[in-house]
Amino acid sequence: MAEIMLSRRTFAGCCAALALAAGARPLAAQEGLTLAFIPQENPEKLLGDVEVITDYLTDEIGVPVKGYVTLDHAAAVEALRSGAADISFSGALPYVLAHDQVGAEVLLSEVYRGRPSYVARIFVRKDSGIDDVAALEGRTVAFADPISESGYLYPLEIIADAGLIERGGDPQGFFGRVYFAGGYQQAIQAVANGLVDAAGVSEFADLLLSPEQQSEVKWIAESEPIPAHAVIARKGLDPDLKQRFVAAMLKLNEPQNRWLLQHVYAPDGYVETKHDAYEPVAVVARRYGLLG
Amino acid sequence: MRRMGRLLVVLALVSLAPAGSAHIVTEAPWHPIAYAYRSAVFLINLRPTDWTLVDRMFTTPAGPDAPGGAARQYLLALDAATGTGHWPAIEQAIAAQDRDALYVAATRAVSQAIRYHLAEAAAHLGDPGTATRTLEEARALYRSFADFIQEADPSGFRDVGLAWLDLASSVGHAGVVTTGTRPADEVAFAAARGVIGSYLIANYEPDAWTPRTTYAPVPAQRLAANPQVEVKAWLPPGSDLNDQDPLPRLVLNFEEQGIDERDLFLVAFGDMLFDSPEVFGEPARSLGLACSTCHNRSDINQRFFIPGISPQPGAVDVDGSFFNPRFNDHRDDALDIPSLRGLRFTAPYGRDGRFASLRDFTRNVVVNEFNGQEPSPLVLDALVTYMLEFDFLPAPYLDFDGRLNDLAPPAARRGEALFQQPFPQMNNRSCASCHVPDSHFTDNRVHNIGSGEGGDGSTSGAFDTPTLLNANYTAPYFHDGSLETLSDVVAWFDERFALGLSADQRTDLTAYLEVVGTGETPYQEFDDDNTPFRLMADELSVFLSTLDTLIPARDQVAADLVLRTVAADLAADASMMTNRAAVAKAYEMADRLWQLRDAIAGGKWDEVQSLWQGYQTLEQEYQAELR
Numbered sequence: 001m002a003e004i005m006l007s008r009r010t011f012a013g014c015c016a017a018l019a020l021a022a023g024a025r026p027l028a029a030q031e032g033l034t035l036a037f038i039p040q041e042n043p044e045k046l047l048g049d050v051e052v053i054t055d056y057l058t059d060e061i062g063v064p065v066k067g068y069v070t071l072d073h074a075a076a077v078e079a080l081r082s083g084a085a086d087i088s089f090s091g092a093l094p095y096v097l098a099h100d101q102v103g104a105e106v107l108l109s110e111v112y113r114g115r116p117s118y119v120a121r122i123f124v125r126k127d128s129g130i131d132d133v134a135a136l137e138g139r140t141v142a143f144a145d146p147i148s149e150s151g152y153l154y155p156l157e158i159i160a161d162a163g164l165i166e167r168g169g170d171p172q173g174f175f176g177r178v179y180f181a182g183g184y185q186q187a188i189q190a191v192a193n194g195l196v197d198a199a200g201v202s203e204f205a206d207l208l209l210s211p212e213q214q215s216e217v218k219w220i221a222e223s224e225p226i227p228a229h230a231v232i233a234r235k236g237l238d239p240d241l242k243q244r245f246v247a248a249m250l251k252l253n254e255p256q257n258r259w260l261l262q263h264v265y266a267p268d269g270y271v272e273t274k275h276d277a278y279e280p281v282a283v284v285a286r287r288y289g290l291l292g
Numbered sequence: 293m294r295r296m297g298r299l300l301v302v303l304a305l306v307s308l309a310p311a312g313s314a315h316i317v318t319e320a321p322w323h324p325i326a327y328a329y330r331s332a333v334f335l336i337n338l339r340p341t342d343w344t345l346v347d348r349m350f351t352t353p354a355g356p357d358a359p360g361g362a363a364r365q366y367l368l369a370l371d372a373a374t375g376t377g378h379w380p381a382i383e384q385a386i387a388a389q390d391r392d393a394l395y396v397a398a399t400r401a402v403s404q405a406i407r408y409h410l411a412e413a414a415a416h417l418g419d420p421g422t423a424t425r426t427l428e429e430a431r432a433l434y435r436s437f438a439d440f441i442q443e444a445d446p447s448g449f450r451d452v453g454l455a456w457l458d459l460a461s462s463v464g465h466a467g468v469v470t471t472g473t474r475p476a477d478e479v480a481f482a483a484a485r486g487v488i489g490s491y492l493i494a495n496y497e498p499d500a501w502t503p504r505t506t507y508a509p510v511p512a513q514r515l516a517a518n519p520q521v522e523v524k525a526w527l528p529p530g531s532d533l534n535d536q537d538p539l540p541r542l543v544l545n546f547e548e549q550g551i552d553e554r555d556l557f558l559v560a561f562g563d564m565l566f567d568s569p570e571v572f573g574e575p576a577r578s579l580g581l582a583c584s585t586c587h588n589r590s591d592i593n594q595r596f597f598i599p600g601i602s603p604q605p606g607a608v609d610v611d612g613s614f615f616n617p618r619f620n621d622h623r624d625d626a627l628d629i630p631s632l633r634g635l636r637f638t639a640p641y642g643r644d645g646r647f648a649s650l651r652d653f654t655r656n657v658v659v660n661e662f663n664g665q666e667p668s669p670l671v672l673d674a675l676v677t678y679m680l681e682f683d684f685l686p687a688p689y690l691d692f693d694g695r696l697n698d699l700a701p702p703a704a705r706r707g708e709a710l711f712q713q714p715f716p717q718m719n720n721r722s723c724a725s726c727h728v729p730d731s732h733f734t735d736n737r738v739h740n741i742g743s744g745e746g747g748d749g750s751t752s753g754a755f756d757t758p759t760l761l762n763a764n765y766t767a768p769y770f771h772d773g774s775l776e777t778l779s780d781v782v783a784w785f786d787e788r789f790a791l792g793l794s795a796d797q798r799t800d801l802t803a804y805l806e807v808v809g810t811g812e813t814p815y816q817e818f819d820d821d822n823t824p825f826r827l828m829a830d831e832l833s834v835f836l837s838t839l840d841t842l843i844p845a846r847d848q849v850a851a852d853l854v855l856r857t858v859a860a861d862l863a864a865d866a867s868m869m870t871n872r873a874a875v876a877k878a879y880e881m882a883d884r885l886w887q888l889r890d891a892i893a894g895g896k897w898d899e900v901q902s903l904w905q906g907y908q909t910l911e912q913e914y915q916a917e918l919r
Binding site for chain 2: 097145
């Protein structure tokens with residue numbers, strides 16, 4: 001479903017200034033809890049959502065909960081490092097980087113379609129005549145972003161699994177040209193519009209196309225499961241507060257609270273998780289030089 | 293139900309639909325300048341042009357969910373940064389009501405705004421975070437033109453599109469804390485920026501502008517080469533043709549009697565036509581509009597909205613210049629979309645009751661309002677036959693004669709007495725004189741109660757008595773949707789006719805209206821198996837059942853209409869399947885239908901029969917997965 005995409009997209013353009021305004025005023029984390037929300041397609045709507053969810057959490061946890069929208073994943077990690085935020089919503093790769101760099105701890109995993117995971121896929125146009133990844137040799141490809149699990153690293157793993165590039169190696173030699181389009185939507189649009197031959201993106205990226213365009217693309221290969229986006233805490237957050245936060249978030253799975261999920265990136269729910277579940281992402285990140 | 297397959301929001305669509313809701317396609321937010329630009333260009337094509345609305349597009353933020361401020365602020369900032377005078381030029385053009393001047397000034401402003409942001413990104417390549425955000429803003433502004441370039445100049449679109457990819461790839465990356473930092477490639481960035489800049493200057497900032505009668509941001513060089521270049525129908529930002537959510541529940545008389553629609557050829561064919569944009573002409577057809585776009589499941593669509601054509605959601609001016617210039621009445625007389633529930637009991641038709649016959653009314657909608665070709669007798673008969681099956685939702689508090697039953701609460705009972713009470717101020721009539729309880733709460737007549745005199749721009753005159761059944765779900769009220777609630781309606785009558793009702797009486801009367809307006813299960817209920825896609829797929833299957841009649845009759849025209857409608861809808865609606873693993877199967881089925889259509893068009897009737905049987909086998913096989 002597309003819901004997952006909302007949290008995954010780097011929104012282009014006009015919203016940046018707004019997010020900057022929000023991000024430039026990190027809220028004090030000394031009292032209560034401060035949540036960092038990563039931007040989605042509509043930060044202003046997200047600002048409204050933030051309030052809905054922080055109000056809920058304030059009531060449930062019994063301490064003041066505040067939230068703000070960060071500029072991007074990097075800013076969210078930085079906020080955990082500096083203590084400007086106690087908790088952040090995060091992709092799997094930013095989490096493992098944050099774990100490594102600033103000691104962040106994963107608390108919860110989002111659930112979509114009954115799974116706390118998703119996959120990356122290689123999409124092509126149906127009329128391209130391309131049926132497998134081997135046929136991509138010398139062709140052009142668009143990825144979302146060089147620091148993206150489903151929008152770069154896992155698609156590369158697909159190519160490596162097929163023995164077409166060296167694991168952890170540079171894909172430039174295999175493809176005719178590699179683009180970083182700036183987001184899932186830009187990458188999948190580039191395929192739909194015939195600008196590039198393939199895109200390596202999240203399985204949900206085609207839902208960002210118009211219905212007509214969706215019928216014009218297909219996927220030819222998919223990755224191993226990628227752990228879903230997570231909710232992570234800064235190093236040293238009070239264990240009792242952490243536990244109460246987790247309990248409150250898990251209550252979102254209950255029928256009477258499910259409507260609130262629409263205000264936190266619209267997953268089907270949350271499950272508790274541990275770092276081990278994200279270790280495979282760390283392994284891949286190491287392979288491509290993002291982790292020491 | 294309405295299909296969204298052809299909704300013309302080309303660049304950025306995000307499905308926000310939670311599982312179980314109706315199919316909703318939502319626009320990604322626009323940059324405020326792009327929003328104002330596309331809106332203004334759309335609006336200046338309308339006659340008469342609402343210049344106040346044009347002005348508002350630039351001077352107020354783009355809506356409650358829109359990011360950022362008004363376009364004016366951004367344009368003033370651009371002027372300040374670059375020493376240009378874009379905003380004064382736009383403001384002046386609006387004040388002078390000069391379409392050409394506005395088009396030129398606004399187009400030039402957008403183009404220069406894109407180039408300015410690209411220059412800023414280039415100047416900040418040492419700071420990848422800032423450069424990336426500035427580049428993204430430039431790209432968001434480029435959305436103002438992109439789909440028109442794609443349509444009118446595919447090769448230019450490709451060159452510019454690749455240049456945007458080059459920019460995004462060469463802008464560098466700030467990394468995450470200490471990892472993944474990538475420096476910018478200044479040479480590649482400059483080259484790509486040059487490609488886009490040259491294209492924009494040549495096409496959106498030309499020295500001389502080709503005269504035009506319609507406005508759309510078609511690249512100037514294309515227009516100069518071919519002044520007749522046509523672009524597909526398009527809608528401004530903020531337009532919403534999605535189904536209402538929650539989706540109304542459809543009640544069909546034959547279904548209540550346990551009759552299968554597949555056994556009712558004319559009804560099934562009419563059902564298909566009611567959902568088919570093919571009945572209408574341009575631009576409605578290309579935009580994917582059908583009867584059901586406004587009348588979701590025989591009821592209304594409270595979210596239907598086209599800026600400049602809808603004064604508020606759920607309303608539309610069907611006789612303006614947009615849908616059919618020949619039918620333009622040059623009046624600002626948008627109507628609240630009426631429910632068609634119980635249609636066979638609610639003649640005359642049209643908000644002012646101008647058509648006694650449903651058939652005449654329907655023909656007028658097709659031919660005059662929506663620019664369609666003269667419908668065949670079969671088409672009209674089928675549409676009318678289908679619509680005559682629309683029933684009201686069952687009313688749990690009413691007896692057969694429209695009187696309250698024992699379940700009705702006391703306040704409603706007191707309200708019923710008031711409803712029946714004659715008032716001298718209303719020529720000794722009661723509410724019930726016109727809203728006749730044992731006649732579906734209407735008298736099937738037209739009255740002038742003064743409701744046309746109140747609102748700004750509304751048409752004075754008489755309007756037909758609306759039924760009150762199921763009214764709880766059809767807000768707002770009155771022909772122009774000027775009253776928000778049933779309580780407002782009671783207050784309006786009290787004041788208009790100086791009835792002197794006490795507060796309690798108003799409350800009782802409102803309670804009565806709400807009880808009369810109640811219907812059982814007003815909205816379609818969905819679950820994991822009974823999904824919106826399944827509802828749609830079942831409906832399409834019924835539409836296709838008409839081929840069992842049309843193929844043996846070798847009715848090429850009607851069969852072609854069915855197949856065009858269903859194949860296009862099936863492919864488009866596959867995007868809303870929750871069972872993503874089976875999406876390819878829906879596409880496969882749609883492809884089979886196109887093959888069948890080709891065979892029918894070619895008159896290969898032997899092949900047609902086997903293709904049709906093959907399709908039915910396939911449908912049977914995939915049935916369980918189509919959700």
